[in-house]
Amino acid sequence: MTDMASLMEDRAAAKVISDNLRKPVDWDSPKITRNIKKRYAAERRFKSYGLVAICLALLALCTLALSIGSKGYSAFYQTYVQLEVTFDPAVIDPERTGDPDVIGRANFDGLIKQALRDRFPDVTSRSDKRDLYGIVSGGASYDLRERVLENPSLIGQTRTIWLISGDDFDMLNKGYIDPTVDEGDRRLNDKEVAWYNELVADGAVEKQFHTRFFTSGDSREPELAGIWGAAVGSFYTLLVTLALSFPIGVLAAIYLEEFAPKNRFTQIVEVNINNLAAVPSIVFGLLGLEVYLNVMHLPRSAPVVGGLTLALMTLPTIIIASRAAIKAVPPSIRQAALGLGASPVQTVTHHVLPLAMPGILTGTIIGMAQALGETAPLLMIGMVAFIVDIPGGALDPATVLPVQIYLWADSPERAFVEKTSAAIMVLLAFLVLMNGLAVYLRKKFERKW
């Protein structure tokens, strides 16, 4: 009975609808015009959401670049202070031996301090003197020594020399320390600011290009710290990574794409490669720590271990890219080679691989760029040590650029903020270069079959 009733109801509803449909639609009726307007408005809104989303993302990118750039550009310049230094023979080489060893051991720091005392003769108290010595960096004495060793005739003369300044002074000169705020709230006291002003009035303060930033290793003193040590460490690490992951990755890709039968083993390998590509990088660090350091006892903090760890991370990227490149080589080329009597391995090495090489190289460069920016796994294997020396090989303790950035970002000194940003700019420049190279290769060798 109820079925019957509902059927009747449905029939009635259907009749209403069909009656309505039979009526000609009045397209100009206010209801429909309103509706269309509403739908077009919704369309415009929806489209603008998309545009807003892209703009937000690009805005974030610009903010990132601007905030790094505006903080970092000043690190490429360093404040120098001009002083009259007397190369006192009694200090440098009292017995007039002329022996570089004796000169090298001389107290050049004392000379600079003397020069500062001469420049500001009314400074007497001990704490004031200590502040005064802060004007010039502790590293300036090495520069002086170099200068004298190069040119021993300086001994006995008095010269006006530009000396690298201390970091607080540098910050004041670059405007990061505001001399107008309350004395207790800034790093430099009123006396130091007065000295600075006096030196500026004499024209004895200027900014010079900071070559040391590119040529020296890490240091606790911001004005002496440079990125060369980390850059060399990155180089050795990437060298090991490349030497391992490129041949292994390409060979694995060739096998999987050209030779592998469809069986359990190759299936597991394929699933594994996809999974490895998505494993968090820090887990690779744990693997490196356990296997390379605790089991194999390889040297801690060394680029070898970093390279071995990063190679495992880069491997999936290279394999996936290489497989795509090999797959893109048309089968007709293989068949022609095989038809002419080449063996399967010869077909691959003589024909498929050369044709796939641009694609493989592109993938490798992108993988290397990822490895260059990777930090977390390297923290695990001890590449965060404070290392001043430039590493001389893959077995020396070293750090890499991103880790150097991480270390500097942690430093309390104000001057390290600009160093960090500048190091980031250098790292990004390398990445842009590598990615640009990959794009260039892709464009140049792109080929439609």
Next chain:
Amino acid sequence: MSLSFLLLAVAALCALSFYFGRQRAVALSGGRHSNLHSLPVHYGAYTAAWCGLPALFLLLIWYMFQGSVIEALIVSDLPQEVIGDSGRLSLALNSISQIAAGGGEHLTVSPEIVDAGRRLANLQTIANAALVVVMLSVALAGLVLSYRRIEADMRARNNVERISRAIMIVCSAIAILSTVGIVFSLMFETLHFFSKINPLEFLFGLEWSPQTAIRADQVASEGAFGMIPLFVGTLLITLIAMCVAVPVGLFSAIYMGEYAAPKFRAVAKPALEILAGVPTVVYGFFAALTVAPFLRDNGAILGLDVSSESALAAGLVMGIMIIPFVSSLSDDVMSQVPKSLRDGSYALGATKSETIRQVIFPAALPGIVGAVLLAVSRAIGETMIVVMAAGLAANMTVNPLQAVTTVTVQIVTLLVGDQEFDSAKTLSAFALGLVLFLVTLGLNVFALKVVQKYREKYD
């Protein structure tokens, strides 16, 4: 002899053996290559392979075991009471290796340790010398044996091809080996950890403070290893990141795929992809130095108490990082929706946005879900941003304005710097790593399945 020098020597031997092998084949052929089974090059490659590969294999095995064997030798000679106590043992081993490396004058250690250090240095020298001798003799033996086996009708090419295929299989197996390595190295230390700490306490404990006592009378000597607060923190940050990345990424993909002019697309798409290529440490610096102070200052203006290391700052920046993953993956799946569906929708008079919302989006939904899941697993495993911007205090909070800590932050802080070997504190990092690995692995497998299943539909 250093490692690189040794490798160079082996490489030189390989080159030599290639030359010899080739020469011998040419000599055997009597001037006509057709007398040989294979090309002379193959004979050269055959001898070179037999010269180099066994030696390299030996080197690998040697380096895997040298450390442990020498350590076992040293340990077996230490006094019994040192061996019995794992803390003292690791301390002793540390000093021994320092002494062996030529330092350690400042150490105050017993004479046995000093002796052991000397012995270690000795053993290392012996081991290195032995490696050189053994490796070079293996290479030479390979050279001589394979050289003597060369005959005119030897199937050198087939041999070489078999060898190269075997090498390729080994290379493919490395993917499996590294997964096995990850699982085993994490599992081993985790089991160690569970022998000290109850697994149930680790999995369900609500408190995380990994400080364990070195001395019994120390303040705050009770360590607590409950991972729940870390996961709450991780999920909070992941949630914030997803709130940024999913709408922005999805709408960018829609605009890029459906609306944008080709010129705009050509500029905007690579620009978005730059976001994925920026190293995470850069994002971390950006979060800690620009975003967090910005949030704190503006929060203060609004009367909110924003901590200087807040989940919000880390999450926002992580969201920015993840945008390109979401956008490019969902762009892929949406462009795979067949044209017939779109055309049908347009034919019914739907506008573009109606088509996208009611036809394309539902059709692509499984793929988009997969993309989002992949992004989630990336957010959970992300380390540097949270290390630099999220804080260390294990707060059980869902307030994004407070500092929280995450699994990866704890792994880094537990393992960077001075480590106490074998303490529950150090081992807990491996247990966390295992959980992290399993969670992200599960998410990835699930996400890849979803994406793949969806893809098959229209192929």
